[in-house]
Amino acid sequence: MDAISKALDKKILSTLLSNMVPEPGGKPIPLISIDEKSGQFEVDPQAMVFLESLPRDKKVAVVAIAGPYRTGKSFLANRLLNQSSGFEIGSTTQACTKGIWMWNKPVAISEEVSMLLIDTEGLASTERSTNVDIKIFTLSVLLASLFIYNQMGPITENSIEDLSLVANLSSLIRVGSDDDIKHYFPSFFWVMRDFYHDLEGRTPKQYLEDCLQENPRLSADSLKKNKVRGAIVQCFKERECFALGRPVAEEVKLAHVETVPWESLRPEFKRQALHLVNTVGKKLKPKAIAGKHLNGSMFLQLALEYTEALNSKEAPTVLTALDRVIQAETVKVCDLAFHGFRDEVEQAMGEETLPVAMKEFHKIERRLSDKYQLQFQRQLASILSFADILKETHKFKEKIREHMTVKYQQNYSASYHFSKGLLTSLLKDLKKDAPPPIHEYLSQWQSLLRDYQEQGGQSCLQWEVLAHAISGHEDVIKRELVDELEKQGKDMDAVDEYNASSPTVVTTENFLDLLQTYVEALCEQMTEQLQRLKIVQTERLQQERRLTLTKKANEQ
Ligand SMILES: Nc1nc2c(ncn2[C@@H]2O[C@H](COP(=O)(O)OP(=O)(O)OP(=O)(O)O)[C@@H](O)[C@H]2O)c(=O)[nH]1
Numbered sequence: 281m282d283a284i285s286k287a288l289d290k291k292i293l294s295t296l297l298s299n300m301v302p303e304p305g306g307k308p309i310p311l312i313s314i315d316e317k318s319g320q321f322e323v324d325p326q327a328m329v330f331l332e333s334l335p336r337d338k339k340v341a342v343v344a345i346a347g348p349y350r351t352g353k354s355f356l357a358n359r360l361l362n363q364s365s366g367f368e369i370g371s372t373t374q375a376c377t378k379g380i381w382m383w384n385k386p387v388a389i390s391e392e393v394s395m396l397l398i399d400t401e402g403l404a405s406t407e408r409s410t411n412v413d414i415k416i417f418t419l420s421v422l423l424a425s426l427f428i429y430n431q432m433g434p435i436t437e438n439s440i441e442d443l444s445l446v447a448n449l450s451s452l453i454r455v456g457s458d459d460d461i462k463h464y465f466p467s468f469f470w471v472m473r474d475f476y477h478d479l480e481g482r483t484p485k486q487y488l489e490d491c492l493q494e495n496p497r498l499s500a501d502s503l504k505k506n507k508v509r510g511a512i513v514q515c516f517k518e519r520e521c522f523a524l525g526r527p528v529a530e531e532v533k534l535a536h537v538e539t540v541p542w543e544s545l546r547p548e549f550k551r552q553a554l555h556l557v558n559t560v561g562k563k564l565k566p567k568a569i570a571g572k573h574l575n576g577s578m579f580l581q582l583a584l585e586y587t588e589a590l591n592s593k594e595a596p597t598v599l600t601a602l603d604r605v606i607q608a609e610t611v612k613v614c615d616l617a618f619h620g621f622r623d624e625v626e627q628a629m630g631e632e633t634l635p636v637a638m639k640e641f642h643k644i645e646r647r648l649s650d651k652y653q654l655q656f657q658r659q660l661a662s663i664l665s666f667a668d669i670l671k672e673t674h675k676f677k678e679k680i681r682e683h684m685t686v687k688y689q690q691n692y693s694a695s696y697h698f699s700k701g702l703l704t705s706l707l708k709d710l711k712k713d714a715p716p717p718i719h720e721y722l723s724q725w726q727s728l729l730r731d732y733q734e735q736g737g738q739s740c741l742q743w744e745v746l747a748h749a750i751s752g753h754e755d756v757i758k759r760e761l762v763d764e765l766e767k768q769g770k771d772m773d774a775v776d777e778y779n780a781s782s783p784t785v786v787t788t789e790n791f792l793d794l795l796q797t798y799v800e801a802l803c804e805q806m807t808e809q810l811q812r813l814k815i816v817q818t819e820r821l822q823q824e825r826r827l828t829l830t831k832k833a834n835e836q
């Protein structure tokens with residue numbers, strides 16, 4: 281008894297499939313639809329939304345199932361999802377699946393890789409032209425990293441002929457360099473359904489290889505088929521073959537096999553199906569072109585590129601498509617990183633948060649710019665060269681710089697209004713009691729400056745606004761002082777002299793120091809003047825006294 285049968289017996293199916301666990305839910309969605317009238321292929325918007333929503337840091341591995349119509353492809357696709365129904369299964373002779381469909385939930389293969397499953401319209405149906413078949417087949421091969429060719433029964437000369445599309449593949453697809461096309465083809469699994477033949481001790485893979493040997497009969501017919509055989513061997517380097525018996529014994533149940541519970545399917549079929557599912561899990565590789573792995577969004581871009589080429593009757597060129605995919609991805613990564621940066625800057629320095637101190641402003645700018653630059657470079661590392669990453673980083677930094685220049689201006693303006701508002705409200709209190717005695721007036725100014733410094737630190741224009749206000753206010757201060765002094769009959773020459781020698785425009789953060797020095801100097805000068813006035817007064821008094829004394833003396 282082989283490992284799979286034992287696992288089945290022990291009912292450890294889930295463990296066996298643990299590396300291919302589909303997320304709960306999900307449904308089939310059209311990936312590429314075919315316009316009935318024009319015959320044009322179109323990537324469906326539902327698939328666009330789904331593929332764009334996949335995590336950028338996850339690679340996709342793509343399994344595509346193709347083959348003649350009404351051969352149980354959709355039923356097999358559902359089995360790969362470990363379910364009986366999902367992709368639509370038709371019970372009549374009419375072709376069921378139209379266009380190319382995909383499952384809208386990625387299946388986790390590992391931490392970094394998700395499987396995307398693609399089910400295709402059957403080939404050689406009576407409703408479609410060969411041209412449509414060629415396009416469906418070409419797209420399936422080009423998009424897949426593992427291509428399953430599904431057919432009924434053993435491999436016959438007819439089934440080789442059915443695959444004549446492969447012989448044309450190298451003329452239908454271009455690489456875009458001198459490289460051999462075979463490096464760009466997916467792994468190839470040939471699945472034979474309702475297979476009950478004796479393989480005479482050979483494995484299905486050996487059987488396939490035997491069938492792909494050239495037929496030595498030299499008729500024109502066999503030459504044609506040998507060409508197909510050669511093309512299959514040439515294009516698909518990695519080949520596997522699987523033989524699946526009938527899922528149920530009773531013919532009547534075959535038409536609705538999706539309604540038969542898994543437990544009731546023939547044990548032989550279950551064993552074979554599990555072996556296939558398990559081998560897909562083991563052999564599946566992330567979709568890559570020229571060593572560049574694709575994520576969901578890049579896969580979408582690839583589908584768009586190939587579809588467009590086929591619609592315009594051009595041969596899809598793999599490396600040209602890859603270049604465009606990389607270009608589009610670079611733009612998206614750059615945009616996403618920039619939007620992330622912009623949104624976080626907005627959270628930290630939104631309109632309602634401004635103004636912020638310049639030190640804080642630069643700290644936030646540095647932190648977020650480093651964070652998003654790193655994210656941006658990490659995401660591009662797998663698709664761009666070092667030199668190109670540097671070039672893109674330069675552009676990214678330039679974009680950030682432009683944004684921060686605008687933000688800086690906003691902060692500037694917010695700082696101005698904030699400081700102005702604060703100063704106005706503080707000045708209101710100052711004016712209320714004016715004019716107080718001069719020493720009180722000066723001490724009020726000092727306490728205003730202290731409050732202003734404490735409450736307005738987040739404004740980058742704190743000192744400029746104050747300087748501006750003071751330069752307008754200087755006159756008031758001086759007037760108050762002059763009034764005060766004039767009340768006492770003193771002159772203000774010394775104060776004016778000081779003003780003439782002091783800096784007229786103060787725009788630096790040392791303004792408070794300068795202002796304090798200014799205020800202190802004013803105080804000093806006033807004290808000096810007061811002393812001088814006192815002396816003059818004393819002298820005048822002495823003179824008056826002397827005069828009075830002289831007068832009295834003269835009178836006597
Ligand atoms: N004999 C047989 N019938 C099957 C098998 N699997 C599914 N069927 C039946 O075959 C019919 C077609 O199944 P689908 O899975 O829709 O086949 P398909 O290849 O996707 O068909 P198209 O989308 O029309 O090309 C249905 O009636 C199924 O119940 C099988 O392994 N053997």
Ligand SMILES: [Mg+2]
Nearest residue numbers: 353354376377
């Ligand atoms: Mg189908």
